[in-house]
Amino acid sequence: MKPVVLCLLAACCYTLVNSSDEIDMQKRKLSEVMWHLGDVKRNIQGHVGTYYTPPQNIEDCCCLSALQCFRTSLPNITSNSVSKLSRSLKSNLVLKGLERKELCKPSTNCTECTSHQKENASEFFNRLESLIQRAINRLNGEERKV
Numbered sequence: 792m793k794p795v796v797l798c799l800l801a802a803c804c805y806t807l808v809n810s811s812d813e814i815d816m817q818k819r820k821l822s823e824v825m826w827h828l829g830d831v832k833r834n835i836q837g838h839v840g841t842y843y844t845p846p847q848n849i850e851d852c853c854c855l856s857a858l859q860c861f862r863t864s865l866p867n868i869t870s871n872s873v874s875k876l877s878r879s880l881k882s883n884l885v886l887k888g889l890e891r892k893e894l895c896k897p898s899t900n901c902t903e904c905t906s907h908q909k910e911n912a913s914e915f916f917n918r919l920e921s922l923i924q925r926a927i928n929r930l931n932g933e934e935r936k937v
Contacts, residue, residue, distance in 0.1 A: 813887075814930050814933055816884055817884045817885075817887055817888035817926075817930055818888070818927060818930050818931070819884075820879070820882050820884035820885055820888065821884075821885060821888050821923055821926055821927050821930070822927065823879055824876065824879045824880060824885060824923050825920065825923055825924070825927070827872060827875045827876040827879050828876055828916060828919060828920050828923065830872040830875075830876075831870070831872045831873055831876050831916060832913075832916050832920075834870060834872050835866070835870070835873075835912055835916075838866065838912045839911075839912075840866060840911070840912060841909035841910060841911055842864040842865075842866060842909060842910060842911075842912065842915045843860055843863075843864045843904050843905060843907045843908075843909055844860075844861075844864070844907055844908060844909065844910035844914060844915045844918050845857035845860050845861065845902070845904075845907050845918060845922070846907070846908075846918075847918055847921055849922065850899065850901070851891040852891050852899050852901075853899070853901035853902070854889040854890070854891055854922065854925075854926070855886065855889055855890060856901035856902070856904075857901075857922055858880065858885070858886070858889055858922065859904070860904035860907060861880070861915075861918075861919045861922070862877070862880050862881065863904060864904065864915070865877055865880075866912055866915070885923075885926075888926045888927075888930060889922070889926045891929075
């Protein structure tokens with residue numbers, strides 16, 4: 792009986808450590824995105840143009856759709872900081888950090904990117920920053936539960 796209990800205990804501990812590591816990796820990647828985003832915001836001051844921009848109050852289960860919209864609308868600026876941000880946004884860790892399947896209802900329809908309002912570059916990046924910060928805050932809450 793004791794070996795079975797020890798095996799179950801080991802499996803539980805492994806699961807807890809593993810999920811905590813995954814959350815930490817997601818948070819690190821999202822923090823990297825925030826760093827690149829800050830760099831982009833400093834470098835594009837005065838940039839003209841408008842971009843499809845998801846709203847500030849996007850539903851939780853539409854976060855991935857909003858991220859996809861931000862990625863496809865990302866200003867076509869030849870800049871090292873924009874290309875680094877673009878690469879970071881494509882990471883699976885970013886996708887997992889924003890994913891909220893447990894909150895989605897089957898009837899939820901997310902708005903198409905081209906249906907969103909066009910905003911200037913400053914507002915575009917502020918809303919992207921808000922979306923990423925929201926994911927970091929959620930992951931911080933999940934980490935406390937583990």
